[in-house]
Amino acid sequence: MLHDATTPATGRTQQRAARHMRIALRLVVTGIVLCGLLAAVSRIVQPKNNQAEFGQSDSEAHGVLGEPRDSIDALVLGDSESFCSISPLQLWGEQGITSYVCGTSGQILPLTRSLLLSALSKQHPKVVVLETNCLFRPFRPGFALNRVLQDKFPVFEYHNRWKKLRAEDLVYAPQTTWTHELKGFRIKKDTVAADPSSYMAPTDELAPMPRLGELYLRSIARICRDNGTRLVLVNTPSTVNWNMKRHNCVQQLAGELDVDYIDLNTGKNRAQIDWSTDTFDGGDHLNLSGAKKATAKLGEILRNRYQLPDHSGESAYRSWDEAYARYERVVNEGAAS
Numbered sequence: 001m002l003h004d005a006t007t008p009a010t011g012r013t014q015q016r017a018a019r020h021m022r023i024a025l026r027l028v029v030t031g032i033v034l035c036g037l038l039a040a041v042s043r044i045v046q047p048k049n050n051q052a053e054f055g056q057s058d059s060e061a062h063g064v065l066g067e068p069r070d071s072i073d074a075l076v077l078g079d080s081e082s083f084c085s086i087s088p089l090q091l092w093g094e095q096g097i098t099s100y101v102c103g104t105s106g107q108i109l110p111l112t113r114s115l116l117l118s119a120l121s122k123q124h125p126k127v128v129v130l131e132t133n134c135l136f137r138p139f140r141p142g143f144a145l146n147r148v149l150q151d152k153f154p155v156f157e158y159h160n161r162w163k164k165l166r167a168e169d170l171v172y173a174p175q176t177t178w179t180h181e182l183k184g185f186r187i188k189k190d191t192v193a194a195d196p197s198s199y200m201a202p203t204d205e206l207a208p209m210p211r212l213g214e215l216y217l218r219s220i221a222r223i224c225r226d227n228g229t230r231l232v233l234v235n236t237p238s239t240v241n242w243n244m245k246r247h248n249c250v251q252q253l254a255g256e257l258d259v260d261y262i263d264l265n266t267g268k269n270r271a272q273i274d275w276s277t278d279t280f281d282g283g284d285h286l287n288l289s290g291a292k293k294a295t296a297k298l299g300e301i302l303r304n305r306y307q308l309p310d311h312s313g314e315s316a317y318r319s320w321d322e323a324y325a326r327y328e329r330v331v332n333e334g335a336a337s
Contacts, residue, residue, distance in 0.1 A: 039153065044169055045161045046154040050176040055161050059180070061102040064119050066179035071317070072123045073308050074099035075229075076184070077116060078131025079107040084285040085131070085236035087295045088183035089327040092320050095299045096310030101184030103131070108139045109216035110147035116220060117151075120227050122176075127306050128224050129298075132235040132250050133242070135217060138210045182327060187288050194275040194283025199239040200266050206252065207245035214253070221257045230306065233261045236294050237273045239283030262301055264294055271297040288331065 047054040050062045060083070064072065074097055076082050083103035091097045100123075102115045112134060119125075150157040161169075224231040233254050235242055242265050254261035264271040271294045275283060278290030286294060302308050311317045 035153075041155045043173070044165065045158045046174050047158065047161070048169060048172050048174050049178055051178045055158060055164065057157065058104045058115075059178075060184050060186075061104050061115055062118070062176070063178060063180035063184060064100040064102055065122055065176035067100060067123065068316075069122050070124050072098050072100050072119075072125050073311075074127045074129060074302060075116070075119055075123065075125040076101040076103065076129045076131065077107075077112050077134075078103050078129075079134045079137070080105045080285060081133045081236050081238060081241065082107075082129075082131035083184055083186045084188055084287075085291050085294045086129070086298060087185045087291055087327075089185065089320075089324050090292060090295045091299045091302070092312070093324050093328075094296060095303045095308070096312035097299060097302060097308050098311055098317065098320065099183065103184060106137070107134050108137045108143070109134060109213050109220070110139065110144045113216055113220055113223070114147055114151050116223060120223070120229075124227065125229050126308055127230050127232055127302060128220075129232050129234050129302075130217075130220065132233050132246075133238070135209055135213050135250065136207065136246065137213070139212060141212065144212065144216075181323065183323070185291075187330065188280040188285065188291075189288050190280040191277055191287060191289075192280055192282045193277070194239045194279050196239050196275040196283070199275075199283075200242070200244055200247070203244045204248065205245050206249040207243070209249055209253070217253070218257065221259055231257075231259045232306075233259060234298065235263055235265060237265050237271050237278075237286060237290065239275060239279075241284065260305075262298070264297055269297065269301065 047056040050056045050059060050065050052059040056062055064075070074091070076086050076088075076099060080103065083101050086099075086101055088099040088101060091099050100119075102119060104111065104115075107115075112130070116128065146156065221231050233250055235246070235250065244266070247263055247266060250263075251261055262269050271290075273279075273286070273290050273293055278286055278293065280287035303310075311320070
């Protein structure tokens with residue numbers, strides 16, 4: 001009588017396969033349960049409105065979510081250079097352009113990408129302006145991974161809110177009804193002169209850009225294309241942060257990505273900044289006087305090059321006229337003294 005000599009080995013192989021399958025199934029079930037728990041806890045600790053009073057981080061940048069759906073034609077992203085240099089309400093007053101600055105201090109590209117995706121959930125801007133100083137901020141892969149986790153499960157960002165939880169946090173869903181009075185812009189009126197003696201000195205060299213930063217920029221460009229919006233790289237005037245090496249680097253990369261590049265520091269697009277009066281911290285950032293000049297120049301380019309609509313006079317945008325009137329009062333405070 002013949003016996004199958006491979007039967008014991010085959011049996012052991014099948015047993016191992018079954019054991020591995022059981023382990024894999026347990027891991028999958030555990031993962032699903034863990035994700036469910038994280039989602040449930042995230043819903044509880046997540047701020048219930050997009051205001052600082054509710055615990056919202058970077059509330060000024062998230063104020064764009066409080067704007068009426070599909071009402072923003074130009075979205076601005078970047079670090080403090082963006083919110084000190086570009087005034088949406090001035091763009092409204094001069095060009096009738098609706099815009100919002102989602103700028104944050106020290107912003108690095110994983111957060112830039114996160115803010116872009118968040119804004120695109122409610123807005124479909126015709127132009128996304130990325131202030132380019134943040135392209136040169138290095139960051140570690142761990143920060144990028146942490147940002148992904150925070151976006152998927154807000155508990156990783158807001159875990160400290162458990163100390164301030166109230167009964168309504170257990171039952172109310174998060175909402176976004178608040179918007180920043182200045183549409184993300186920050187007014188700085190102090191003056192500390194800069195030394196522009198070596199500012200934008202000619203060179204053919206290229207500044208190095210962090211490799212991870214370049215990968216994120218390419219991802220941001222792809223997101224903009226997929227959403228039918230035009231990415232425009234812009235760097236605002238700064239004697240501290242900008243030079244021809246960085247200009248050359250961004251210009252080359254813009255060509256590779258087939259996106260527009262506007263440098264307000266040099267060439268035909270240069271904003272006429274007076275570095276003795278137009279900066280509040282020695283050339284790092286613009287003050288209100290400098291921001292007016294940079295915003296005026298950028299507004300002309302956005303209107304003429306990208307044909308952004310002029311909404312002035314439209315009844316649906318009456319709140320912009322009201323916000324602009326309040327803005328003018330703040331801007332002109334102390335002007336006569």
